Amino acid sequence: MRYLPHTREDIAVMLQAVGLESMDALFSAIPDDCGRRDIPDLPEPLTEWELDEHMAALSGNGAVTGHHDNPHMVFLGAGRYEHFIPETISYLLGRSEFTTAYTPYQPEMSQGTLQAIYEYQTLTARLLGLDAANASLYDGASALAEALLMATRITRKKKVALSGLVHPHYRQVVQTYLRPSGIEIVDLPYLSNGTTDTSALGAMEDLAGVAVQSPNFWGCIEGLAEIGDMCEKSGTLFITVFTEPLAYALFKNPGDQGAHIACGEGQSLGIPRWFGGPGLGMFACRSQYMRNMPGRLVGQTEDKQGRRGFVLTLATREQHIRREKATSNICTNSSLCALMAAMYMASLGGTGIRELARLNYDKAAYLKGALQRAGFRIPFESPCFNEFVVEFPPGFKATYDRLLRRNIVAGLPLDPWYPELKHHYLLCVTETRTRSHMDAFVEEVTS
Amino acid sequence: MSKPLAPTGLNMNEPLLWEMDKPGRTAFSMPRHDVPSAPLHDDLAGDGPDFPDLNEMGVIRHYTRLSQWNFGVDTGMYPLGSCTMKYNPKINEKVSRLKGFAALHPMLPALMTQGALRLMAELERFLAEITAMDAVSLQPAAGAQGELAGMLLIHAYLKSLGVKRSKIIIPDTAHGTNPASAALCGYRPVRVTSGEKGILTPHAVSEVMDEDTAGIMITNPNTLGLFEENIKEIARIVHGKGGQVYCDGANMNAVMGMVHMGNSGVDVLHLNLHKTFSAPHGGGGPGAGPVCVANHLAPFLPVPRIVVKDGVYHLSEAFPQSVGRLHSFLGNFGVMIKAYAYILSMGAEGLKKASQLAVLNANYLKEKLKTVLHLPYDRPCMHECVFSDKFQRDQKITTLDMAKRLMDFGFHPPTIYFPLVVDGAIMIEPTETESLEEIDRFVEAFRIVTREASESPDLLRGSPKRCRVARLDETLAARRPCLMG
Known part of the structure; x- marks a missing residue:
């Protein structure tokens, strides 16, 4: 086996050095009734070439x-977005000094990872308009769960409010994380314009945090500033959630609208969709809450000769030191995805990211307008970024299935999560869709 | 040493990204603006982020130079204990980036993702086979989320029996994340100390196990690199009081195909695909931490689960007793691909051989170093061994000093100051992919370091000397945190 370097002679030499007769003798500590006599039932090993083919x-x-043998046109967003990824990023990921390193516990040998993550933290904090970002969490959903737990730790209150227009999967993950600790979750309903109804917030007491997604699950931009004001008055932590951070290159960012914490998914920033993972849990907060943050942090420092360098810092928050009193149990995070996001943000630059965000906005507006003119209803009037809801006529399911057979995925049906929204579909358009793609799509749904 | 590994090197300086900003540059090929500009309300528009503008070669050089300041498994031996820094096969990287996987949307209709679902279903079965457990969920995104999944499963299972418990037993040789994971489920950790042999005794467990204790979180092999020989008896005691046995399988690399986890009394076990199953660690992630369970816990596994109906794979949430969802989608599929490819390349015999060689390497290294380093538990070890700095304390040389000095010889240091049961611990895990020659070189380097400790201790205190930076001031970083530029 090419991954195993030992020759028969090596094994003999080493066994002799440890004073054992056989390899089996190495495992004498395993009692008979825990040991295993059968061989796991696995396929015969494949050669590199057979594996490649399989x-x-x-x-x-x-x-x-764009798949050569099986090309499709997919108008799906809903938490995973199709964006062009520069070849430079996959090329740079071939630098195995990044890929094959462990968590940078030994900073003198890990300055590459550490400076890159420090830069990631900086770009993330700037994008979200907050003071400090962590080195990453697993994904958007667990980042939200961590943010809500953080709010309960800071405020010592055990109730949180969650918009019903937060991604349904995120709401499920929040349930999973919060249920065992007995934290009460209040769901906020929605308004007819496609945004969260926050009218009940004023009357709610003992609220640790309020979490609202923008752009929300239906693609609508929420009035974050008003919610921010409300939270400031009531001493509730305002958590802005996102699944499409590119939107903040065009719209006002969470920090500027009063968010105490902003968290969500960074897949959009140069990371492939990979069937949903790995993604990138982005997490930032105001400076006064820095020591309550979950996850790793990279900080700037100096070496013995006064040269700039970077280290993992504020580790006293973390599980390996504080054990059960840690701010989170997270250890391994999504570092390589954070690196990809940093490369992507650096490639776009401030000028490029504005232009790209604008392009997404204009494309979505184009398709939305074209569908509207074709006679389909746009039920929610609130502005959107690169996805929006369309109400198709009853019986559209047959058209949807016909389009599937023609390799077109006409968005995501919403009724599994919102049974009242029959024939409503969530459609996403990014810079990857050309005008002619969209024209062809409108023609297909109307024919 | 006859030929030092790291004699010299060209090392480029590289500023921070924003120190190179020149507005107007770009490293991105902007797609055509082929649609009209849509109106945008002034109230909504923001200023956009303050990102630096760079050109394409600027980006490439920046990250190429940063990468040269890093050390990975591909650079040299990286014997971090309990981290299993084995070789990460390159073909696995390639296949994980195949367009049909990398560009696949997770909410497509199941018929359009059959290949990916089949890969996941097969990987679940392979992991069940390798551990001899009954059912698997691939959803947890890393080891600590696997631990949380395990705790949630136990919590939900006990609840289904109408039982509510408040404590969990965690030995002093368990992984550091265990107490924090248990606390998320509201369990208060109860510490038990391991016996003289470095393993848990049934007696110690029976003293604390009671009917308010949900179970035990046991790392096996433990963080001293020792197999918990009494696992079966401990499981009997825990089960006898209505508790469950959670096994942290981060150290599974020692026992693939060697241990029947089901027969040893384990109810739930997590694996680290980025350790045992060769996926790279990525400088801190992403990983994947599947959980493997015995039949009675299967109804509680996270949803969605993969089910097969008439030869077609589907995702189903129809498991009313499930602990719920843990991940935005299905877990870290990109990492699962690499583990799947690894298992297919190794086969059952290959995996068993890997474990045998991992254990052989650790025992060989232990024998070679125990004359110069204090070995608190002088017993045959599994995949890793734990020394301490006891012999060097006379010269006031610490584990940290020796670790930093090892860097000058071109080796990544071992895990240090963990496990906590050994004062000044030096925890070494060579893994099976290091050759006899490489281990000999590491042993030679470590022996020189211990000699220097007595002959020229200041050399160690002033190390590392050959790295890009000298020892960094971690206290300063924590006292005046500077987390963004």
Whole structure:
């Protein structure tokens, strides 16, 4: 086996050095009744070339845009977005000094990872308009759960409010994380314009935090500033959630609108969709809450000769030191995805990211307008970024299925999560869709 | 040393990204603006982020230079204990980036993702086979989320029996994340100390196990690199009082195909695909931390689960007793691909051989170093061994000094000051992918370091000397946190 370097002679030499007769003798500590006599039932090992072929076949049936054998046009967003990723990023990820390193516990040998993550933290904090960002969490959903737990720790209150227009999967994950600790979760309903109804917030007492997603699950931009004001008055922590951070290159960012914490998914920033993972849990907060943050932090410092360098810092918050009193149990995070996001943000730059965000906005507006003119209803009037809801006529399911057979995925049906929204579909358009794609799509749904 | 690994090197300076900003540059090929500009309300528009503008080669050089300041498994031996820094096969990187996987949207209709679902279903079965457990969920995104999943499963299972308990037993040789994971489920950790042999005794467990204790979190092999020989008896005691046995399987690399986890009394076990199953650690993640369970816990596994109906794979949430969802989508699929490819490349015999060689390497290294480093538990070890700095304390040389000095010889230091049961711990895990020659070189370097400790201790205190930076001031970083530029 090419991954195992030992020759028969090596093994003999080493066994002799440890004073044992056989490899089996190395395992004498395993009692008979825990040991295993059978061989796990696994396929015969494949050569590199057989594996390559097998994997090509398995991946071949995936419905993705631009696939040579199986091209599709997918108008799906809902938490995972199709964006162009510069070749430079996958090329740089071939630098295995990044890929094959562990968590940078030994800073003198990990300055590459540490400076890159420090830069990621900086760009993230700037994008979200807050003072400090962590080195990453697993994904958007667990980042939200961590933010709510953080709010309960800071305020010592055990009730949180969650917008019903936060991604349904995120709401499920929040339930999973918060249920065992007995934290009460209040769901906020929605208004007819497609944004969160926060009217009940004023009357709610003992609220640790309020979490609202913007752009929300239906793609609508929420009136964050008003919620921020309300929270400031009541001493409730305001958590802004996002699944599409590119929107903040065009719209006002969470920090400027009063968010105490902003968290969500960073997949949009140069990370492939990968069937939903790995993603990138982004997390930032105001400076006064820095020591309550979950996850790792990279900080700037100096070496013995006064040269700039970077280290993991404020570790006293973390599980390996504070054990059960830690701010989170997270250890391994999503560092390599944070690195990809940093490379992507650096590639776009301040000028490029504004232009790209504007392009997404204009494309979505174009398709929305074209569908509206074709006679379909746009039920929610609030402004959107790159996704929006369309109400198709009853019986549209047959058209949807016909389009699937023609390799077109006409968005995401919403009724599994919102049964009242029959025939409502969430459609996403990014810079990857050309005008002619969209024109062709409108023609297909109307024919 | 006859030929030092790291004699010299060209090392470029590289500023922070924003120190190179020149507005107007770009490293992105902007797609055509082929639609009209839509109106945007002034109230909504923001200023956009203050990002630096760079050109494409600027970005490439920046990250290429940063990468040269880093050390990975591909650079050299990285014997971090309990981290299993084995070789990360390159073909696995390639197949994980196949377009049909990398560009796949997780909310597509199941018929359009059959290949990916089949890969996941097969990986679940492979992991069940390797551990001899009954059912698997691939959803947890890393080891600590796997631990949380395990605790949630136990919590939900006990609740289904109408039982509410407040404590969990955690030995002093368990992984550091265990107490924090248990606390998320409202469990108060009860510490038990391991016996003289470095393993838990049934007696110690029976003293604390009671009917308010949900179970035990046991790391096996433990963080001293020792197999918990009494696991079966401990499981009997815990089960006898109505508790459950959670096994932290981060150290599974020692016992693939060697241990029947089900027969040893384990109810739930997590694995680290980024350790045992060769996926790279990525400088801190992403990982994947699947949980493997015995049949009675299967109804509680996270949703969605993969089910097969008439030869077609589907995702189902129809498991009313489930602990719920843990991940935005299905877990870290990109990492699962690499583990799947690894298992297919190794086969059952290959995996068993890997474990045998991992254990052989650790025992060999232990024998070679125990004359110069204090070995608190002088017993045959599994995949890792734990020394301490006791012999060097006379010269006031610490584990940290020796770790930093090792860098000058071109080796990443071992895990240090963990496990906590050993004062000044030096925890070494060579893994099976290091050759006899490489281990000999590491042993030679460590022996030189211990000799220097007595002959020229200041050399160690002033190390590392050959790294890009000298020892960094971690106290300053924590006292005056500077987290963004």
